[in-house]
Amino acid sequence: MTDDAAQQPTWLVLIYRIPSEPTRLRSTAWRRLKALGAVYLQNSVGALPKSAAAERALRKLRHDILQMGGSAVLLDGAAIAGDDIVLATFQRARAEEYAEIVDRCEGFLAEVHKEYEKSHFTYAELEENEVDHKKLVDWFARIVERDRFGADGRSEAEAALAKCEEALEQYAARVYQEEPEGH
Incomplete structure (x- = not known):
């Protein structure tokens, strides 16, 4: 592992899908991610720097998305390529x-x-x-x-x-x- 790799932030990435109706369910997830400070990497893919608080909040949001009839996966890791894009978006x-x-x-x-x-x-x-x-x-x-x-x-x-x-x-x-x- 290089020094640069050791410096790379780790991210929590929530990938989710919510039924299109009612639309308030989608806006609820969007608002909650934004309130956490998450950035969208693309539609229905939000990222936050890894922390215990962020993980708790994203686990809860994942649970709530499942309760809405949607699906969600929460990932933890560093970007292999493109970390500068994620970091620049967050900044x-x-x-x-x-x-x-x-x-x-x-x-x-x-x-x-x-x-x-x-x-x-x-x-x-x-x-x-x-x-x-x-x-x-x-x-x-x-x-x-x-x-x-x-x-x-x-x-x-x-x-x-x-x-x-x-x-x-x-x-x-x-x-x-x-x-x-x-x-």
Whole structure:
């Protein structure tokens, strides 16, 4: 085994077939694979880097596909050829997720800016913004958790989240200043 072979990631590959009707069954499997961070190598063939958590999740999904009346095989191994394609696809998916975090952060900052324009400095608005910020932070944490190979875009997403945190803190300070005590 060469050093390059020792460095190659191992993958879990789920190959499945689900009856075409009802279509919600197919979309359920697709959504669950996407939520795990899996990439599609082709129709009904999803791959994830091997980990105990990924294996548990894919075993459960396989079980659920069988319950839907479909068939599924879960494979474990390294690519003999084409590993660079699988890895590049996985990296691109993570980079796209980081870019989406940046986009959503821009939307968050625009919403906070609107609160200033409308002079909406209430605890209710603050709570809503805190909930939105927490969703962004939690989503980022899920992406980082599955970013096993250091995809591009992480530092930009971290910087965007830091701007959101700062904007939220400034907005909170303004709410505390504007909102009378006891309300």
